[in-house]
Amino acid sequence: MDTISELQDFVKNGYKHYIPHISIDSAIFGYHDHQLKILLSNYKALDGYCLPGGYIKRTETLDEAANRIVMERTGLKDLYLQQYKSFGDPDRIKWSEIDFENFLKKIGVEPIKDSWLMDQTISVGYYALTDFSLVTPQGDFMSDFCAWFNINEIPPLLFDHDQMVKDALHTLRIQLYYYPIAEKLLPQKFTLTEIHSVYETLLGKKLDIRNFPKKLVFLGLIKKLSEKRNIGPHRAPFLYKFDIKTYNKALEIGTTLS
Known part of the structure; x- marks a missing residue:
């Protein structure tokens, strides 16, 4: 999405093309030269970072949506990608603590009350693995940019994404013992x-x-x-x-x- 009008249409009518109430968040791990990093999206309007994510098109499977989202953020296809956990606590996104209408104003969109984006949402967690030296991080139409962070220097994340990272890294490390994913x-x-x-x-x-x-x-x-x-x-x-x-x-x- 390249224009404000397209973004406005997504906020207003996106539920027609995407499945409401369920999203995908991807922990994209990058290795190179003895370093392990994770890719994070920055949202200046929310003053914080979170995992790259997105919604599932009505024409996509979960895996197809996850592959698309990861490719859009990294520019790479066919990365190792694994679903690891779903997150559905009722209060995982506390809209009462987030001024959603002000967020829309900051990104140049006319505020819309009762947007489909504000409803309770379940997130399906995936993790991906790549060589971070091959990646040119790309933000999406709502975030400002994506950037790599050393795995031990991650800033506090929005929503429940701190827990998502912990669970994704834990799963990756367990699966390394059983699957040669490196x-x-x-x-x-x-x-x-x-x-x-x-x-x-x-x-x-x-x-x-x-x-x-x-x-x-x-x-x-x-x-x-x-x-x-x-x-x-x-x-x-x-x-x-x-x-x-x-x-x-x-x-x-x-x-x-x-």
């Missing part, structure tokens, strides 16, 4: 040190450098290549790559790294 964060060929660093960063804890990569090899998730990478004098570690057949099977039925 594949898209690595080059096609990588060293054991590189994959070890990805898992350590995502899990937020130290892993045994001697045993953890061996577990991945033992499970058949990664396989050793004959190639080496020269990284300095007398330092040329072997390269590895994911075994796609085993990887896809593990994504489907799960495995265990513990």
Whole structure:
């Protein structure tokens, strides 16, 4: 939506094209070079940040809507995307504490009383995983901009989004032990040190450098290549790559790294 008139129509008539009372909020995690970040949307009119989100078109499935919303914020398609929890407490969005009409004025929209946007809303939480160096964050038509934040430096979030982030990160870390979801964060060929660093960063804890990569090899998730990478004098570690057949099977039925 590029014009005020389109935004005005969304606030007034959006329920005709989107399903009211249910939205999607996405915790988009980004990894790069030993750093874990999360993408947040800024709303100057509300003086705060929240997770990127949006409503579900009447023609979309939940997964289709989540993929669209994530693509609009990151510019990337086919990210690893997982539904993790729904949030439906009656008072999760306290409109009594938010001057919605004043918010509309601040973003240039004529105030509308009893807008469909103000009703009680259930949010379906998804998390996505990507390499944040590949992303050009893009705001939506109501937010001012999107930006990456280090996972340990997140500002207080609007609504119940602090809890959403905690639950999303908790789910991500649990699923890392059962599904090899870190594949898209690595080059096609990588060293054991590189994959070890990805898992350590995502899990937020130290892993045994001697045993953890061996577990991945033992499970058949990664396989050793004959190639080496020269990284300095007398330092040329072997390269590895994911075994796609085993990887896809593990994504489907799960495995265990513990």
